[in-house]
Amino acid sequence: MSSTSVNVSAAPEADVVELLLPQVRKFLAREVRAEAIDREGLIPAAVRESAAGLGLFGLTIPTEYGGAGLPLGSACRVVTELARVDRSIAIMIGLHVGLGTRGLVAYGSPELRSTWLPRLASGECVASFSVTEANAGSDLTAIRTTAEPTREGLRIVGEKSYVTNGGFAGLFTVLVRTPGIGGERATSVVCIPRDTPGVEIGLEEDKLGVRGSSTVTLTFDGAVVPWTNLIGEAGRGMDVAHELLGWGRTLMSAGCVGTARAALDATVAYVGMRRQFGRAIGEFGATRVHVAWMAARVHAMEAIMKSVADEQARGRNIETSSAIAKVFTSESAFAVCDRAVQLHGALGFLEPTGVARMLRDSRITRIFEGANDVLLVRIGAARVTSSAPIVQFDDSPSVRALARRLDDAVAEIRSRLGIRAVRRQLLLQRIASAEISVTVARAAALSGGPLGHYASEQLVEEGHHALDRLVRAERDEDEATALFESR
Incomplete structure (x- = not known):
């Protein structure tokens, strides 16, 4: 069944999204069977074609190239809607409109944009993004895939792992080492068409969750592309990659x-229907505490997502804030899905309810696009090395108190440890946990309403708990190190 894309030529951005979302819901209801996608391990070609007909592959591509030209926040609304039904489809579209095409839109040459963006907007060609390697995951400085300058262009040799959309993508945006351009440690971003000689596509991986999404290994055996396929400035690939990751996260x-x-939603429906001891289990206080926590968490997740998208729209650097959002939302989604399974009881452990699939689908988000443990260290290091206070004049009283306590704790650590603090990973992770609590609590409070207040107060309490544990961080890390080394 084909879908009809929304005419975006004259409609304001908000109107485009409001017109598009009902069509997205119809598409999901009529054509997407999440259970079958999970079971069979692929998104049917017909579903991809319908998504293309709806204009989903062109969400963030400028209108002059046939896309909708939507900002990050509007694209997030569409991806959220897709993920409510099938996470694999949400990943396919989210990767394409973010990491896959953002580099071309922001940094591609006019020739490169005119060649590829119309095809990417229509869905004729799907985009992918290739960074990770067998020995280079969160540490992008360890990549070994290399682009060597030649008379013909750039000759690429190496291998990329866990490439999302790779099985059917027509264009790969790839981070490579370019020691011949900018020095031994220089990197660049280059786009490589699928049909380039020397590009080899591996088999699909058999995954725990998001089973319908495509994940493959890419091998480049002397693939040559023209110099014009560089994305952004040669030798500055890491800067480009970090901006793209802000969108991706x-x-x-x-x-x-x-x-x-x-x-x-599934849990609220189930606890209202399931009866035990003569009444619906949703009438019991313990159940309501769980559901209230879940609702507050989802509200806070939405608030921080919108906050980061708003920052990006104002032209701010979102490298740290997007990492904060990624850590918080991925940890929270898994926790919410885990409680959903628990409140469904034994039925939740069975696949037909769908909540087991949601739990499996959520697990990978704590790993890819920056493992959360690593991102916590980086967030904490950024806080320790920053001179800017986290407290803001318009914070609610409880958020302000937590922020001041965090600022005081960081000042004490700086005074006592100096630069040595960045070598204390557990210390940095607990600082990051407190900063995440401050940042998300602030966003939740600003969102307003009883649920925003409830979510904010929960997060403030969690932030204080993280700071309570901060005083033991060095001791805990030393004890764990001693135990590990004594094995």
Whole structure:
């Protein structure tokens, strides 16, 4: 069944989204069978074609190239809606409109944009993004795939792992080492068409969750592309990659929101129907505490996602804030889905309810696009090395108190440890946990309403708990190190 794309030529951005979302819901209801996609391990070609007909592959591509030209926040709304029904489809679209095409839109040459963006907007060609390698995951500085300058262009040799959309993508955006351009440690971003000689596509991986999404290994055996395929400035690939990851992590947060919202909706329906001891289990106080926590968490997830997208729209650097959103939403989505399984009882452990699939689909988000443990260290290091206070004048009283306590704790650590603090990973992770609580609590409070206040107060309490544990961080890390080394 084909879908009809929304005419975006004259409609304001908000109107485009409001017109598009009902069509997205119809498409999902009529054509998407999440259970079958999960069971069979692929998204049917007909579903991809319908998504293309609806204009989903062109969400963030400028209108002059046939896309909708939507900002990050609007794209997040669409990805959230997709993830409420099927996370694999949300990943396919989210990766394409973010990491897959953002580099071309922001940094591609006019020739490169005119060649590829119309095809990417129509869905004729799907985009992918290739960074990870067998020995280079969260540490992008360890990549070994290399682009060597030649008379013909750039000759690429190496291998990329866990490439999303790779099985059917027509264009790969790839981070490579370019020691011949900018020095031994220089990197660049280059786009490589699928049909380039020397590009080899591996088999699909058999995954725990998001089983319908495509995940393959890419091998480049002397693939040559012209110099014009460089994205951004040669030798500055890491800067480009970090900007793209800001988009990618925000769109991933949108997917987490959608999955968590679906788990919450399923749970609310189930506890209202399931009867024990002569009454619906949703009438029991203990159940209501769980559901209230889930609802508050989903609200906070939405608030931080919107906050980061708004920052990006104002032209701010979202490298740290998108990492905060990614960590919080991925951890929260998994926790919400876990509680959904628990409240469904034994039925939740069975696949037909759908909540087991949601739990499996959520697990990967704590790993890819930056493992959360690593991102916590980086967030904490950024806080320790920053001179800017986290407290803001317009914070609510409880958020302000937590922020001041965090600022005081960081000042004490700086004074006592100096630069040595960045070598204390557990210390940095607990600082990051407190900063995440402050940042998300602030966003939740600003969202307003009883649920926003409830969510904010929960997060403030969690932030204080993280700071309570901060005083033991060095001791805990030393004890764990001693135990590990004594094995």
